Amino acid sequence: MLKTLLISFKLKNAYRVNSILYACRQIPLIGKLFPPDVYSMTGFKVFAYIISILWQFFTMFAFKIAYFFFAVTVWCGVFEINRADSPRFFLHLLVPLTIAGAFVNNYMFTPEKHKYYAMIQLGMDAKSFTLVNYFFNLARHFIGFTVVAIFIGLDNGMALWECLMISVFGIAAKTAVCPIEMIRFKKGKKLATKAKLNVLTMLLGIAFIMGLYILPVFGYMIPLTVSYAVMAAVIAAAVIALPYILKFKEYRALNKEILNAEFVSQMDSKAVKQQNFRKNTQKNISADADITSDKSGFEYLNELFVKRHKKILWGSSVKITVVLAVVLTLLCIISVLTPKEAEELNDYIGKSLPYFVFIMYAINRGMQFTQALFVNCDHSLLTYPFYKQPKSILNLFRIRLREIIKVNLLPAAVGGIGISALLFFSGGTDNPVTYGVIFVSMCALSVFFSVHYLTIYYLLQPYNAGTEIKNGTYRIITTVTYLVCYWMIYVEVPALLFGALTIVFCVLYIAVACLLVYKFAPKTFRIHS
């Protein structure tokens, strides 16, 4: 048993250490500190090993703290549960959740990589490997849960024995469930951890959880005695279940079912993510046989691309425009009908126009456009020399820029008109130029985002041949773009000033971006290995 545990530890550590070192090598700049043969260098391996141990220690408590906080503690405050009722409220939630969790999150039945490596690839004895790891996992769970339960439980008015009982009940529930699932497996039924959720099960699950949380709002909670009785019954069931688990003979078959082909195909999460990304993007190509084009050359290529991707380009743009139009019209009607609210709204628009930078950012289709461009078009055509010639790159950039500006301009124009109208109906402004500036600045922002995404795509070409984003600078720029736009929500500037500044900034940015593309894109717009 001890030998199995040691081998199991070594195996888990080996791939955890390698995964950490691999992840470190992928970090921009810092990755360069890790040489290519880092996997054979003791110093780095010890460093990764320490990180691995610390992570294991951290997760032993962190997830339990998060569970207690989000599943129970936070609701104590929301429902204003008094201290005397806390134990009843805690158990009202924890007992059913723990039983449900024992079915869907039970180490015995969850597919994990180290199980696959040990039992399937290395051929270790399935029974001893499973049991040793199962009990180790239970012990780890028990320690983590006990510490957190005592820490949080005592703070919320529970007795020490109640906290300990919750912990014992936690591992008992997981144990008691095992024979049920094992018998179901023998009968050829699907394990709970493998069950595919259909709409009905999902609705029932949601109803169960919502019911559990809504009942206390109306003063209904499972009585303490019932919770105690259930916990005691589950602990007794676990004692009965234990010999069955120890005597169970079909661990190999059980694990083959858990670690089935579907799991193996999902093991390389990076490849799966990439495959799904490609599949989803390719799905967006319209198979409509009536799509044609009368144009020629690159205009022909572009027109067919836009027509065959109408759903993700124009489809989304039109939907966003309709939603914006409806919302802004409703706000205009509200402004006319309720002068008091209108005054507040007028004041808000007057100084919070930067908020709309974030909205323009959120509705822009630039990112989706460049993704589809790469996966469905440039990914293949960039392997043809004619496509990489500076003249072709710049010609197509110009055509694409025009196209993406058109797609994004529709919601921006409607948004600009809507906000100006809203300003007018909510009380107007002293300076009528503001209406025009709002409209132009919304359109300028839309053009800015279109240029921005297409420029960084052409200058950085962030995808590799396998359609993964591999460019750290691209990630940094998109993250900074998001953060700046988000920060704009909190900026308060007079509308006229902000609008004028936005227009100036956008014009300057667009000019600089286009110059950069014309100078550098012929060299940077390449497929990367």
Add this chain to the structure above:
Amino acid sequence: MRFFIENLSKKYDDKQVLRDITFTFDSGKIYGLLGRNGAGKTTLFNCINGDISSDSGKFTLLTDTGSRELMSEDIGYVLSTPTVPEFLTGREFLKFFTEIHADKIQDLKPLDVYFDYMGIDRIDRDKLLKDYSHGMKNKMQMLINFIAQPNILLLDEPLTSLDVVVAEEMKQLLRSLKGNKITILSTHIMDLALDLCDEIVLLNHGVLEPVYKSDLDNNEFKDKIIAALREDNNA
């Protein structure tokens, strides 16, 4: 026409993949590029095609009009996994390609003539390329290169995953195309290299070196190649 590679080097991290390569290729010949896994065959092709930048070296083309730097339009590159724009139909792709090259293609024929030449059925010509089989995508890639007539044709494992009929058709096509161009074909399949190629070049330890057949028969030549690869590897 002659194609010169001079002092080409490429390093990934600490691994020197291409080591100061200097080599000359002559037109009218198919070169079989052989090397063990990870020897750097695809890296060499990517450097020539300009997809990755080399650490040093230059590519020159000597034509009837004199010597000049290699340009992207001189190269045709057929990848082992065929890449075609999947949102276009076969006919649309061909139309787009011929329009872009209208000033360079001599004696442009109706598109169906090209499809007939390549043996692509009428029913498939107006299907989206995403619905083409691997072999058909490969045929489309070859067709594009057949029309473009590049000076240098790079083929990375081009026949590996094709069925026997398509593979044989491709071989015939490559033989008929070799005319006054340089064809470099990388492969792991020794028989294909011996059957199709006029010259065998080994890429090992980052260096290109020719292997001469002299008066050996095919089996003896095979043994010589394998021995050369083994020796180099044990060196």
